[in-house]
Amino acid sequence: MSTESFLPYGRQQIEQDDIDAVSTALTAELITTGPEIAAFEADLCEYTGARYAVAVANGTAALHLAVLALGLPRGSIGVTTPNTFVATANALLYAGHTPRFVDIDAQTYCMSPECLAEFLDSAPEDNRADVVLPVHFAGNTAGVEAISDIAKRYGLRVIEDASHSIGGKYRDGSRVGSCRYSDMTTFSFHPVKTMTTGEGGAIMTNDPDLYRQLMLLRTHGITRSPEEMTQNHGIWYYEMQALGFNYRITDIQGALGRSQLRKLDRFVARRQELVDGYNKAFADVPWLTTPWVEPDRQTGWHLYVLQFDWDAIGQDRPTVMARIREQGIGSQVLYIPVHTQPYYRETYGFLDGDFPVAETYYENALAIPLYPGMTAEDQIRVITAVLNLA
Numbered sequence: 001m002s003t004e005s006f007l008p009y010g011r012q013q014i015e016q017d018d019i020d021a022v023s024t025a026l027t028a029e030l031i032t033t034g035p036e037i038a039a040f041e042a043d044l045c046e047y048t049g050a051r052y053a054v055a056v057a058n059g060t061a062a063l064h065l066a067v068l069a070l071g072l073p074r075g076s077i078g079v080t081t082p083n084t085f086v087a088t089a090n091a092l093l094y095a096g097h098t099p100r101f102v103d104i105d106a107q108t109y110c111m112s113p114e115c116l117a118e119f120l121d122s123a124p125e126d127n128r129a130d131v132v133l134p135v136h137f138a139g140n141t142a143g144v145e146a147i148s149d150i151a152k153r154y155g156l157r158v159i160e161d162a163s164h165s166i167g168g169k170y171r172d173g174s175r176v177g178s179c180r181y182s183d184m185t186t187f188s189f190h191p192v193k194t195m196t197t198g199e200g201g202a203i204m205t206n207d208p209d210l211y212r213q214l215m216l217l218r219t220h221g222i223t224r225s226p227e228e229m230t231q232n233h234g235i236w237y238y239e240m241q242a243l244g245f246n247y248r249i250t251d252i253q254g255a256l257g258r259s260q261l262r263k264l265d266r267f268v269a270r271r272q273e274l275v276d277g278y279n280k281a282f283a284d285v286p287w288l289t290t291p292w293v294e295p296d297r298q299t300g301w302h303l304y305v306l307q308f309d310w311d312a313i314g315q316d317r318p319t320v321m322a323r324i325r326e327q328g329i330g331s332q333v334l335y336i337p338v339h340t341q342p343y344y345r346e347t348y349g350f351l352d353g354d355f356p357v358a359e360t361y362y363e364n365a366l367a368i369p370l371y372p373g374m375t376a377e378d379q380i381r382v383i384t385a386v387l388n389l390a
């Protein structure tokens with residue numbers, strides 16, 4: 001094993017000002033859902049350009065609340081991509097809906113707008129789908145504009161799972177999270193993501209009704225606003241108007257989120273530099289395919305995923321992962337296509353081969369380290385280890 005420090009596939013970047021912000025929040029009067037959360041939400045709106053933000057406990061809770069806030073009848077159909085973390089599809093199940101998948105685009109690894117259109121065209125007119133959840137895989141927002149157009153044509157609501165892409169911009173220059181192409185956009189602030197609150201997430205929207213629903217559902221469906229109540233017993237009175245959850249996030253995390261958000265553009269710029277470095281180093285390697293780089297937009301770059309030709313190097317993925325790990329380099333496989341998970345197979349009867357592009361992508365994928373704290377020397381170590389595989 002290498003004696004040099006271990007380089008994981010992703011990690012948080014915590015600096016002194018983050019520590020200071022957390023210390024201040026920790027010794028404040030209110031340490032949960034106090035002023036730091038409201039300020040974090042305002043900062044998220046200012047950064048993304050959306051009108052409303054609701055900060056929640058994690059990205060999964062953000063997806064769950066987003067789906068619920070639409071108020072669709074149970075049994076509605078939601079369409080997403082198999083190349084995502086299980087949380088995206090699970091959010092539909094939590095709300096009692098039926099998850100369906102459409103395949104990814106072979107170049108972008110995101111939901112293919114063509115496959116979505118085909119799916120909708122071939123579905124029965126009275127039971128097509130009600131909501132579509134595109135996922136910005138690795139930070140890539142490609143296809144979202146087209147998906148939004150298709151959704152409008154067929155009357156579908158759109159929730160963008162932007163867990164990977166805060167800090168990115170669309171082709172028109174608007175920021176991910178502005179909800180320019182969707183009803184709601186969700187973020188995850190898990191430590192491997194582009195910015196972190198430890199655990200955390202947020203939902204962005206421009207719709208005041210959705211915002212009200214999201215705020216209600218975040219705290220048990222309870223309102224304390226006298227103007228929203230059906231009766232009022234006094235100043236202690238609160239009213240439960242829907243079945244909600246405790247999906248709140250602490251002020252301590254809000255303070256960290258605010259501090260991280262101030263540096264997000266720097267984090268994204270550093271990630272882009274590292275991506276450029278990898279792309280240059282691997283451009284002419286015949287057994288590697290570098291990730292699609294959209295020429296016309298800024299990418300949040302959560303992950304750097306290579307496609308390997310295992311046969312060409314005569315080694316399988318476990319061998320490659322073990323070999324680079326020996327040199328102190330982590331790697332990860334993202335994502336196992338959701339429809340191949342036993343739960344989804346057994347409950348919905350999905351089969352191998354149902355979404356062949358996502359399955360082939362998965363067979364060949366390996367993410368290598370990408371995070372803003374990586375030094376030039378760290379990156380050279382990773383590049384050398386990968387190039388030495390063959």
Ligand SMILES: Cc1ncc(COP(=O)(O)O)c(C=O)c1O
Binds near residue numbers: 058135188189
């Ligand atoms: C695409 C995607 N969706 C949803 C989630 C869920 O986010 P969280 O881990 O914050 O609940 C993640 C995080 O792993 C993710 O990568």
